[in-house]
Amino acid sequence: MAERSGGNPRIETDLTDFARSIPAEFREIVQGRPAEPDVGGDDWLDHLPTQLAELAAAWDLVADGPVWHGVCAVVIPCHRDGEPVVLKVSWPHEEARLEHLALQNWGGRGAVRLLAADPARWAMLLEPLLHDRNLDDIGLLDACEVIGDLMRRLDRPATPQFTTLSDEVDRWIPVCRNGSPLVPRRMTEQAASLLADLRADCDGRLIHQDLHFQNVLAAEREPWLAIDPKPLSGEWAFGVAPALWNRWDEATSAYNLRTHLRLRLGIITEAAGIDEDRALAWSFVRLVTNAIWEAQDPQPGQPELSRWITAAKAMTD
Missing domain, CATH: 3.30.200.20 (Phosphorylase Kinase; domain 1)
Known part of the structure; x- marks a missing residue:
């Protein structure tokens, strides 16, 4: 944030x-x-x-x-x-x-x-940095291109100190298998299956796992710089999802939400040079796990839960 x-x-x-x-x-x-x-x-x-x-x-x-x-x-x-x-x-x-x-x-x-x-x-x-100017202040498609370009620039090997994405996956698989009555069972089962497949070869790059529009600020020495990284040893395809669930009003006002979110994902992956299918799969499982965690809250927020489930559905064919 x-x-x-x-x-x-x-x-x-x-x-x-x-x-x-x-x-x-x-x-x-x-x-x-x-x-x-x-x-x-x-x-x-x-x-x-x-x-x-x-x-x-x-x-x-x-x-x-x-x-x-x-x-x-x-x-x-x-x-x-x-x-x-x-x-x-x-x-x-x-x-x-x-x-x-x-x-x-x-x-x-x-x-x-x-x-x-x-x-x-x-x-x-x-x-x-210029704290009063972030990627919310420019056109959405241009902002997605900036996100992808920053992913490409930030990409480098992770040093051993960082938590690995595979360790996170090991915690998330049982979460998805257990699921929640408030999240469609077919989605949680699909997420658990995808996580088991994605776990192989998912570590090793130093990634910013919360690279969304408000976590990129304008600067004097460069047009845009990332902040607040929440670093992880993983793969950049995992990092696309936050750019899908932010600027949500623009997603819900789009003529076709699925097409809108897929366009965001496509622009980011092309600019970053990462595999679109893996980004799609990682985005789905992140959205489903967010939905489960929201559902486990003693007082789950219905708008938030609806957002996670709706966006996850948009990631499926």
Whole structure:
């Protein structure tokens, strides 16, 4: 999710001011989260003002504000030695654990440039981007082409530290086999079968598994750069799905939803140089597993569940 502004327009080095600068909306998102696996949301929020002050001192930062946030991190424009930088501090969770390492591997080629990292504090210092402009702001087909081009540019071998896609598949197969009364059984069985087939030779490339339109921001040194990678050792065909389920209003307003989503997928795979059939299969199983997880929520959201199932149907012949 792309960061958005909120909270106090400026941040001072005083701890009380740091605490007041954390947007209330972000607190509501994080409060009550269980630990994944070490620090729950409430404890992390309590310690965050101290952590921000420690990072400001360690990296000689002067905060400029405003505070931005997504669903798992605060992002604070700063400067040091007169140069603009951005401080990002994430709530500790598995998907963010190796974000700094992925950005280090990419070295600013197609992704935001990493300037410094403090993994123990889940903190990174990044180059500034244009946070008010992302791929939602351009035509959909052009945006899909940008996504595919970024996949091609980001493609490189994954180092051994990253979680493998095959390990994820091993967890998802029983999820699909068990299914849910709220998700059509034929879909969950098909997803389990496809996962067993896709598992072979699916590891080895460093991929951004959440490369959608809001996770690509405009920049000064390049037109578009990827952010928030949620890295994985996998294959890029797996990474197409988020560009299908985002900008959903445009999908539902299309004359034929299936044709619309297939067009998105085709543009991305052609620009990225990846196999369209594998992208189709991976997109189907990701949508089905999303539907199952939504259905397992104590209060599943009907619009969300409907979106996952409808989009999954569009991936089948």
